[in-house]
Amino acid sequence: MDWKKHWERWKHCGWLGEDLQKQLENIQNDEQTLEDCFYKYMDFGTGGMRGELGPGTNRMNTFTIRRAAEGLARYIEEHGNNAKTRGVVIAFDSRHRSREFALETALTLGAHHIQTYIFRDLRPTPELSYAVRHLNTFAGVMITASHNPPEYNGFKLYGSDGGQFPPEPAKEIMKKVNEVEDELAIKTANENDMQASRLLQVIGEDMDTAYNDELQTISIHPELIQEKGDRVSIVFTPLHGTANIPVTRVLETSGFTNVHVVKEQALPDPEFSTVKSPNPEDKAAFELAIEEGVERDADVLIATDPDADRVGLAVKGKDNHYQLLSGNQTGALMLEYLLSQRSKKGTLSKNGVMLKTIVTSEIGRAIAENYGVTTIDTLTGFKFIGEKMKQFEKENTYDFQFGYEESYGYLIGDFVRDKDAVQASLLAAEMTLWYKEQGKTLYDGLIDIYEKYGFYLEDLDSLTLKGKIGEEKIEGLLKDFRQHPPLSIGSKDITVIEDYQTSERWYVREDRKESIHLPTSNVLKYKREDGAWFCIRPSGTEPKVKFYFGVNKANLEQAEETLLQLKMDIMTQVHQYV
Incomplete structure (x- = not known):
């Protein structure tokens, strides 16, 4: 993308709203920040999108929310009137602008005459999943950035089964989102008109009660809790x-x-x-x-x-x-x-x-x-x-x-x-x-x-690499591990290398390969002869690359020592690259 072209488009837009307009003016002399805000459209992945709040095509704001909702609306329209009638249920968490983003999603769907349900107040993600199933809606949207820092928010998509859309339909929705040419020109419905026609319905405490009743069913010993829970x-x-x-x-x-x-x-x-x-x-x-x-x-x-x-x-x-x-x-x-x-x-x-x-x-x-x-x-x-x-x-x-x-x-x-x-x-x-x-x-x-x-111990480390340069470093790191795979860590040989991008599992000693029957993903996993393993995976929701480590030993002391050494060996190699 020509980021300057899109910045100019936003700069001269007369309907950004006072808040976004002011934020844009505050960074107009900061070219590096401007480029990061506009160098691409916010990534819309298989679970939706998540990012920092602010102005621009690469930030969470009213217009990128509308763009995501517009893509979802076009996807629903392709599935016919039944899908539109079943509609979408929307929930939101306690983050900045979550309530506003939930309403913007509803109004964008309303412009396509799609039935929409929205929670009156904030609700947890699992209740949104439950509500999709309970109401038999075609889809669900959760406005949340989960556990990210306060400056983040997100748009999370759910299918009719209450689970996040799997890769194939998610890719279709991503395609629809990416077809939206001008996020600043997306039409929205009037909230009062939607409510008057019952196209927008507010969910209250009945859903809470139904969800709570289901929760009671997971207890193994409910009688023990009733008798001695205090x-x-x-x-x-x-x-x-x-x-x-x-x-x-x-x-x-x-x-x-x-x-x-x-x-x-x-x-x-x-x-x-x-x-x-x-x-x-x-x-x-x-x-x-x-x-x-x-x-x-x-x-x-x-x-x-x-x-x-x-x-x-x-x-x-x-x-x-x-x-x-x-x-x-x-x-x-x-x-x-x-x-x-x-x-x-x-x-x-x-x-x-x-x-x-x-x-x-x-x-x-x-x-x-x-x-x-x-x-x-x-x-x-x-x-x-x-x-x-x-x-x-x-x-x-x-x-x-x-x-x-x-x-x-x-x-x-x-x-x-x-x-x-x-x-x-x-x-x-x-x-x-x-x-x-x-x-x-x-x-x-x-x-x-x-x-x-057995004493199974695990650990996790990560590197945060923000912006365009960070993305390139993460891709380069994975590429380096693919082109020059470690064949031993410490004194122990690597016996299995799994590449989930190529869907291949390589048994190193036999030099034999077999297929991995999972969706492709940019992930590498290495298994050592002593049962230890490590995995490299870019985060799907944050500008991070994550490193996972696992060991299994006969006692806690051995497990802790092996895990510490494994982690040190791998991270030393990683830091040499980045």
Whole structure:
């Protein structure tokens, strides 16, 4: 794109609005920033788009939102009147301009006479997924940037099954979005006219009640919770996001009455003012929860991200200090609990399947195998887990038991088709009670799992490389690893190299290749002869390249030492390149 041409187009537009016009004027002498704002249209990927707020074609604003919604509208029109009548349900989180962007989406769809439902107030992503299924809409839109910093927002797309659109239909929508030539000239409907004709309908508390009723069904031992739920002390923080009401509601209605919300983080706040990052993966996000936990002698600390699809746990560890569990550790605890208890109750399906991503810990496979449950890997991103759920449902092949990814996303009940922190919060509370009845903490339960299956440890590192130059560096790094693949790390040989872009798995020692039957993705994974592995993957939502590491050893000390050395060896090589 000729960024100056598009800057001039915006500069002389007379209807940007006072806020965008002022922001544009403030950067008019900063050529580097102007180029970054206008050098391309914001990437619209398979899950939608996410980026920084501001003026320009490469920023989140009224006009890039309209462009995305216009592409979706044209896609829906191609599917006929039934698709238009079923329509779209829209939800939004607590971020800057989320409510406005949700309405702009609705009005753009309204210009195409597409039925639209919009939540009255902010709601979590999993409830949006549930609402798509409950209302039988053709699609759903969630305005959120998940756990990104305050200056970000996003437009997230869902299909009629409540899952994010899989790659093929997503590409069709992307094509429609990219066909929109002038984002400044997109027509929108009048809000009052849409409401008067019932083309725009507001969703209230009935949906909340229906969703909460479904949440009750995931408990394995509801009678235990009703009888002894008050014995578990829970500290919960929504980190200024959407989860406060749905999480506290489901805990209370299930029987957990000893719940304490971190008051400084209870209310929605688009600045996330008490944390550096509203991300439950970040230990610093738990600081206030830990203070409250010490005061209350809490058994478990629960934190959710702004749109409530991710959840993090902190539990009493060694010396009674709170220890943040990794996403893989929480997933292992949930999976072992669900499968062991279903097995004891005789409710575990003989055709059960557990779904995880290729960068998620291999301990999940070991746990599932122990209970006769099949494990199937997907690419990174919960949309691929949702896609598999839809496939199994259609083919009547596997019964879904659990799905998770290392980035703190879990799904227990299939009435939602994306990761659900509300479900996960309820299960975390139930697990805590179950272990407490045995005189154990969740940390004790984790050690039991390690001793049973092996000490699987994982870690994650990343490099943030912003802008056009950053994109080029990330692409160059992946290209370098492809052209010059490491054949050993430390003293151990690489035995398997998986390239998900070429869909090839190379067994190095035999010099034999086979196909990988997954959608293509710019991801590389390397497996070492001792079972250790690492993976390189550009983020789909942030200007980052991520590095995943995993090991499995007989004891904790060996695992920690091997993991540290693996990470050092790889990151030393990476930093030599960038």
